[in-house]
Amino acid sequence: MTMVRMTTHTNGSSAPVTVTVTVIGLGAMGQALAGALLDAGHRTTVWNRSPRKGEELVARGAVRAGSAEEAVRASELVVVCVVDHEASQQILAPLTDALAGRVLVDLTSDTPDRARTSAAWADAHALDYLAGAIMVPVEVIGGPEALIFYAGSQSAYDRYEAVLKALGAGAPFLGPDHALAAAYDMAMLDFFYGSMAGLVHAFALARAENIPAAAIAPYLRTIVNILPPIVGGTAADIDAKAYNGVGANLAMMTAGVDHVLHASRSRGLDTSQLEAIKAVSDRAIAEGHGADSWASTVEALGG
């Protein structure tokens, strides 16, 4: 049974206002998602493998299902968020009959290949399936800064867009290929972890020179603030395969990497990530990109 209250918007489209929605997986993120759905007034059913999680959600009005199947059958919209796709498949694979006629949204993070495998499973069972990838920590869920990518069933996205936006105002639909959400996720995380590794190494190098992290942190904002135009410019260069190095060329910047590498080595720091960076830029220079922009190192990365 599905319970949907509909409203007619000024543009004439009908969209659900409150829906029955199930959240499977009550780890830190699943609890945040269920909390946001409760905040938005949706009738929320929850289930978790370990039964004691989510007491606060139940106190706020969520219904705890006795089994994953009961949870699926309780709602028209089923959101899953567990550790990885192996776990989500362990839960969902036995429930294809229960899932029929509902919309399944899997917000579990994993690789594009595993997203493809899950999408093939959903397709084989004719399930209406949206894949998602959450790009923000739990505190941001439900707010205007939250970003969750969606891909797969366009009709499911269109029907439940307002509900999905209760989880995060940033909710772009990337296209019908379910793997796109995971692919965007991986690229975003690639940037994030590379940046975090550089940030922590910078603090280690400062510490080796007896500079407290807090002393240099305010100045690092200068680097952070020049990144937005660099992101846009680098993207434009890479898409156009045009790497104009006027103003800052790769050979000059690689000399800069070499300085950081030697300064780190002389203080006994691990230099493996700097050596990896330099190996790529050296290869790009050897391929003729010394006078080009840093973006040209993409040509030395393969793929």
Ligand SMILES: NC(=O)c1ccc[n+]([C@@H]2O[C@H](COP(=O)([O-])OP(=O)(O)OC[C@H]3O[C@@H](n4cnc5c(N)ncnc54)[C@H](OP(=O)(O)O)[C@@H]3O)[C@@H](O)[C@H]2O)c1
């Ligand atoms: N937390 C974040 O800041 C954040 C940000 C972006 C994306 N994400 C993504 O959100 C997803 C969930 O993260 P989380 O922070 O909620 O993780 P978590 O707190 O570690 O919770 C993991 C969840 O997965 C369940 N689980 C693990 N293996 C299972 C299995 N074999 N069968 C059934 N359930 C299983 C756990 O159930 P039990 O309680 O029974 O162990 C629990 O509900 C992950 O894909 C993560 O990458 C998280």
